[in-house]
Each structure stands twice: as structure tokens, then as C-alpha cells.
Amino acid sequence: MTPITNSLAAIGVATLMMTLPATAKPVDLSDLTIAPDATTFSLDNGLQVVVIPDRRAPIVTHMVWYRIGAADEPPGKSGIAHYLEHLMFKGTSENPGSTFSDTVARVGGRENAFTSNDYTGYYQQVSKQNLPQMMALEADRMRNLRLTHEVSAPELKVVLEERRARIETRPSAELGEAVDAALFINHPYSDPIIGWPNEVASLTFEDALNFYRSHYRPGNAVLVIAGDVDVDEIRTLAEETYGKIADDKGRVTRVRPQAQKLRADRLVELADPRVTQSSTQLAWLVPSYTTAEPGTAEALDVLAEILGGNNTSRLYTALVRDEKIATSAGAWYQSSAIDDTRFVFYAIPRGDTSLEALEDRAREIIADIADNGVSDEELQRAKTSLLASAIFAQDNQASLARIFGAALATGSTVEEVQTWPTAISAITADDVRAAAKTWLDDQATVTGRLLEADAPATAAITAPAPAPSTAIR
């Protein structure tokens, strides 16, 4: 079961895309285009529309992405973006209460919503002929939300239960909050998307409405429609629905204080009696696809794959297979973000190996790439893997819609997504070496250790690894 305003999604846009099957019949995928039929246009009120035809089944995925997220919240109101996401299901004057959800259910649709640091999204998947109705309802919800204390108060309790379920019952998630706070100095990514508990508890529906009125507008949104549609039909429908909403304010300018690169290493530790396995992670502040110079984010994607993207990666091979000092080890790069983002190493020790030993070995392995680079074979394999993911993603219209939506909501263009395979294919072994040198080897780290409550910090046991790739939280 899935429904419910399922929040806190962060889609690693560039975790999905591709290159060339190596052996047997080498196929050059370097000039492959992702969703070549995708087109984009804007309405007069500033709404950007992306249409991704997939005519295999009479099904449509309809998504609205607002260019606003948890990192855009006013001070003291952490969690308001996510609370608003929940309240968006409480009705409008014209479609009161649960009319929208009831309508989706009656036509056999799926729906949900998600909040990340940089965007908030709402979607339905329905049979093709129900699309106009979804567009009318979502357009209505864009400006006409109506809230009362009666519907908003229980929902705040729901959000606090969600926080308990996601964070407070999980020491690893609590450690994650501390790592973020230590990594993103002077930047709102340091605050949890779901909000700090005391601030969430004091949120009101008036706070939510203020946030809603200033940010939920066509000029600040992206409409992504994937499935059994063509662009002309969508243009007409969009004009008849979203097009009726006046907006001359354009996009919200997101001026955030920038994360500071400290010279000092930082160490955060959480010891908890519920921890049965210690673990460690190292986090680096690195550029995202939005902030990086051309080629840098692509090089970091390839580096993450070679370093720790699978079970033949450098880290897994050394720590898990050969040296047998870890039960798992890997690395991931959260590539999609408006501001500088994170690159993370994680490992769970095996036997009596200390966490420090794992951290030291990870640094040595990174230094080795920074000094000696990677082999052509490794490079090719990583590209094949990345680009194969992109081809596989094209089997699913909702995946494609998410890839485009997340990219556009964080400052990329449709063309950049489409030509991502070319950009990945262009990465050289030296680009990967340079990325390791510049962004990891030469930089300060934040170390996050999860410990058994009774264990001294230097002893070691084992613990939860952060989810590789596509960071949720």
C-alpha cells in the first residue's frame, strides 16, 4: 500500500541515464537521447510544460512540481513546506474536503505527493480520458486551497507521527540529521525536510497558507505530463486549466546563504542502545549539476559509480571482498540539487575492525584514484552501467516524468536531461581523477558514526548504511 502524502522524496536525477554494452556487440549509446520525443513550452502565465509521449498504454502521469521546498522556509518554520504538502489534500472552495482524492479514487487513479529540499510535487496516474479532470482539479488546488483549524490540527499530529516513524524510531536517521547539520554550514540543507520537532509542533495553517500563497503559482511551477498524449492536445488542455490562472510574478528567486567550505574536519557520533550494528560515513560538500562547471557533476557521477556504485567497485572490492574488514561499503553522489550537495562514503565494519580503520582505508582508496586515476576498463564499465539505467528508466513513464521534473525544478533544462548520455560519454579517466582530487581528496570531511550505546567510541561494531544513490530524507 502506498497512498498518503508520501513526503520527502529526493530523486537523483542523474542517477538514471547510460553508455555502451561492452562485450559481444558493442553498441555506441553515446549519442543516445533520453526521451527524444519530449517537448517543452511555456504558457503566458509562466507555467513551464513538459510533454513526454509514451503511447504503449492508455495511461497518463500528471505531475505538478513547485519550485519551492524545505530549503526555502522562513527561519523558525522548518517543516512548513512538508506540512503544506499534507494540507494540499484538504480541499478548495469549489472542490471541498476530499473531493479531489475521491475523484482520483473513483476513476481508479493513483496519487501522491512529495517534498524535498528544492521542490514539492503532486501527481496522479490515471487512464488517459481522465487527464482533463485531473488538470482542472490540480489547477484549482494551485490557488484556491481552503484550510480550517478543524482539518489542519489532526494533520499536524499526522506529520508528527510521520516524523516519529521516519526519524525518531531510527537512530541512523537521527545521525543523518546531525551529519547534515555539520556538512551544510550556513545553508538550509542543514535542516531536516520534515522539520525540527519543536518547530513542526508550533506550525499553524496560517503559516502554511502564507507559504502557499507566495509560492504556489503557475509562474513558479513545472507541469510534466508523460504517457498516451500528444503535445497539441496538452497545450490546449493546459491553456484551458492552468492557463486561466493569472500570474506575472515569474519564478521565485531562491537566494539562499551559500554553504561554507570549512577547512576543519568534523566528527559527529550518536550512541544509542537500539543500535545493534555500528557504522560510519564520510560526507563531502561537492557541486551539484546546477552549481558545477560543465563536466564536473558528470565526472562525480562516474566517480561515484567506480568508487562505490556496485559490488565490483573499488571500495566494495577492497573493504568487503579482499580485506574482509567490512560487510558492506559504497559511495553515492546526490547529483540533483540547486546548491552544493553531498558525496558520501558509507561502510559497516566486519569483525573487530574499527570505524577509524574503515575511514582511513576509504581515504587511501580515494587518494589512490586522485593520484593514479582509473583504468579505461573501469571507466567504460561505469559509463555502461549509468547509461543502461537511463535506458531502463524509459520503460516507465512515471520514472521519466520524475527525472525531468526533478531536473527542471533544480535548474536544469529539458535538453540537458536529453543529452545527458553524451555528457557522460565525454568524461575521461583524467576527469574522474581530477574530480576525486579536487572534491574529495583535498577537502575536509564530516564523519558520522553510529555506535552501540555501551561501546567506547574507538571500539567498533556495525550499523545501518545510508541508502546508496538517490538520497531520501
Add this chain to the structure above:
Amino acid sequence: MYHLVKRAIVATLFISASVGSASAIDIQEVTSPGGITAWLVSDDTVPVVAVDIAFKGAGSSQDPEGKAGRANLLASTIDEGAGDMDSVAFQTALQDNAVRLSFDSSRDHLYGDLTTLSSSVEQGFNLLRLALTEPRFDDEALTRIRAQITVGLRREQNDPDNVVARLWSRTAFPDHPYGVPANGTVESVANLGHDDMVDAFKHGIARDNLVIAVVGDIDADTLAALLDSTFGDLPEHADLADVAEVEPAMGLTVSDTVDTPQTAIRFGGPGLPRSDPDFIPAYVMNHIIGGGAFSSWLFQEVREKRGLAYTVYSYLAPYAHTAVFGGGTATRNDQAQEAVKVILDQFERMATEGPTEEELADAKAYLTGSYALRFGSSSSIARQLLFIQIEDLGMDYIDKRNDLVEAVTLEDVRRAARRIFGEGRPTVAVVGAPAG
């Protein structure tokens, strides 16, 4: 490719996406010269081939006593080296050919999932063949994967959601494989070795319990040849242990303590098997009470009206040897009793009052309308085709399924509800820190 291919187009099925548009899904039953059968939907729109297979009955219910977690370890190590390729060589071959291959086990079955590009379909099937005919189960791989599974098991020991799921299972199914942790325990996994894998493999992997679904950029002739080359060398017959038919225990309440701010709750009692004439009515009833829409009774009463939980759900699960109606939620420790009461009250209400005509109509509209969404991608179509074969529902099931739902009357739902809730309340398991 010079085999004589016996190809039969058995059915052309129309998924009605409610009024108006309909889309054809052509399912072909492809039988290879060697007599291996697969269901195929051929579609070259996306250059991907999705292959789902299952070995029926070879899931964790086959784990011998003291060997809990055997099927899970087997699924985790089949792809860790085969033939003359060790783990690294095998995994590297998968990556170099852009082939995704994984195995998984449920209580009842063992599953394989192969995804390839059109250009690597032969390499993909060949790697699947190797894994299924010459798996190595090297000590290195077994030791490594066992350590990973053990980490997961240790972590689960203090996770209320996992603790409560295990507590419910062993309470509902004492003295039955369904009551044993499917992934095993730290102790049982430590006892699993090479011989256990070979044993599980020998008994569970065969042609007579194999079902195959293939969707995507491949034609019937190509597939027919690959079926023989991939599965032709498997043993003819599986040799599975008998699993007793069982009913989940009802009316028990059990609890355990984990020091955590939120209490996890699971409930469950007898459901109805898929072969029961009231299964579809029960399925509709489950949708109304807690099956996953915002409008469900549990969602409305527990979440919307009272704000007690983020998640609350129910499900109807027909297993091979039992049938369960169950569900769960999680709430602040001091609200746990209230949440359980609210949930049980809904069962009572369903057993006595039942839903309204309007609720039934809405449920049917949702269930029939959403069926088409299960056929939106090659991988999801493959899952459906596999499921229909496992459950032996027949190739025309996709055509019939919405009619079966449409035919459900209010009296059918009430009867199904009385059968599920009328005998007593389900067994409830609660795990958290005692309030106050």
C-alpha cells in the same frame, strides 16, 4: 535458431481503461521445441526486455527446521558466481553487458528478474542459464553474503516494525513454516553453508515448477530458442517438501518491548483463499476498509479524524497454504491502545453494518479503473503475467478480472465480511515502549 517453433497466439486481451479507449495486450504462449512454455508480450517501443521467472513452491516455507533463511540466502547467492566465473567475473559480465539479474524469495516462491537491453538479450539469458545450472556457492561469497544478511537481521532486532511483524507471524502460525522468520535469525543463518545451498537448489529448481513471463523487444522465435538453451538443462521435476495447510490463530494479543517513541501494531486473522467464491468480494471489502485509498475506513478513522498515525492499512493475502486478512499501523506509545480499539471497531462495523451502496460503487470504480495501471511498462506487465501464471488464473484472467469485480453485490461484501470478521477478532501484536 533452426528449431521448429511451435507458436500459438492464445489470446488477444483488451485492457479496458474504463469508458472509451482500450489497449490491446497480445499475450502469446510460446512453447519451445523442448517443451518449455513462456508467456510473451512482444513490443519493440523501448529497447528493453523484461523477464520474470518463478520456481513455484521453492520459497522460504521449504527451509528445513533450524535452517530458517535458507531460501533467502539462496536467492542472494545464485548470482554470486557460476560456471568458470567467480563472483567478480560474473558480476562484471552483468555490468559489461548492461544486464540486470536478481533473485528473491517469498514465503511460497523463488523469483528471478532479468532485464536486458535488446542488444544484450542473448548475453542476459546466457548469464541466467549459468546461474541456474552451474551456480558455484563459493565459500567466499557465502561468507560475505551471510555477513551482510546478519547485519540486517541484527539491525531488525530493535526496529519495532520488524519486531512486530515477526511477533505476529510466530503467534499466528506456531509450529508452521509461515511462523518462522523468512530471512532467518542470526543463529540459523550462521548454520547455513554450501551443502544447504546445493540442497535447496536441487530440490527447488526444476522445469515442472518454473513459470516464465517475457515482455519487450523480443519476438517469439527468438524467445523459443532461448527458452531451450536457458532452461533446457534444468531437472525435470522439483522435489519439494509438503507444507501443511494452516489457519492463522485468532483472538490473541501479544506484545513486546522496544525502547522507542512509537508503537508498531500488526493485526491479522484468517482471510479467504483465492479459490474461494467469496475471494473477490473479500478483496473489494478489503479495499473499502483499509486497502489503500484515502477514503478507506481505517485511513479516515485513524489518520484523518484522529491524527493517530501516518500509515494505516489492511490487506488480503492468499498464500499457497493459508489465507490472511491483516494490516498495521504505528502511533505514539500512549496512543497505541486507542489505535487498536479504533481499528477493531471498524472490523466490528464491517461485520455488522457493512459498507453503503455508494462505498461499494466507489470501490468497484477504483478497482476496475486502476487495473489498467498495472500494465503501463514492460516490467509491470511481466510481473502481472508471472502472477497470473503462478496463481493459475488462466490467460483470459485479464479480460475477466474487471467483470468479476463489477459483479460483486452489497450482499456479497457483507457475506465476505461476516466470514472474515464474524468468527472473532484477529490476533494483534504490539511492539513499543509501554506508555506512562
